[in-house]
Amino acid sequence: MADDLIPEAFRGRMAEDEVVWLTTVAADGTPQPKPVWFLWEGDGSVLTFSRPDARRLRHVQARPRVSLNLNSTPKGGEVLVLIGDAEILDGSPVDHPAYVAKYQSEMERIVGSVEEFDGEYSVPMRITVTSVRSL
Numbered sequence: 001m002a003d004d005l006i007p008e009a010f011r012g013r014m015a016e017d018e019v020v021w022l023t024t025v026a027a028d029g030t031p032q033p034k035p036v037w038f039l040w041e042g043d044g045s046v047l048t049f050s051r052p053d054a055r056r057l058r059h060v061q062a063r064p065r066v067s068l069n070l071n072s073t074p075k076g077g078e079v080l081v082l083i084g085d086a087e088i089l090d091g092s093p094v095d096h097p098a099y100v101a102k103y104q105s106e107m108e109r110i111v112g113s114v115e116e117f118d119g120e121y122s123v124p125m126r127i128t129v130t131s132v133r134s135l
Helices: 010-018 055-062 097-111 115-118
Strands: 021-023 030-036 045-052 063-070 080-088 123-132
Touching: 021 055, 021 097, 030 045, 030 055, 045 080, 055 080, 055 123, 063 123
Parallel strands: none
Antiparallel strands: 021 030, 021 063, 045 123, 063 080, 080 123
């Protein structure tokens, strides 16, 4: 699924929104939504990073099917839901210059530097989008 399958009205948001809600599923079947920084790669995949001890990594290893949701408007409009399969990768944020460019100022504000962020959020996850719903 490529960039052209994201509805035109949402393409700018996929590039500019700072967070997307990643929902994984815990062992007991409970959905686990979490706001995460993300990079829409334009090839039908979304890249995120996690701390090595994040529960979502265990969830994805056991149940790779996930959903991603952009924030809606205050009245519930502009809903975009992406469904896909998550895969834990090797690498780090500094291996992805577009991700660093998008979040560098926030990385520096929150943890002090890109290098510190790279050490803390060292586990990349790629979600390959298989379907899209929008309202």
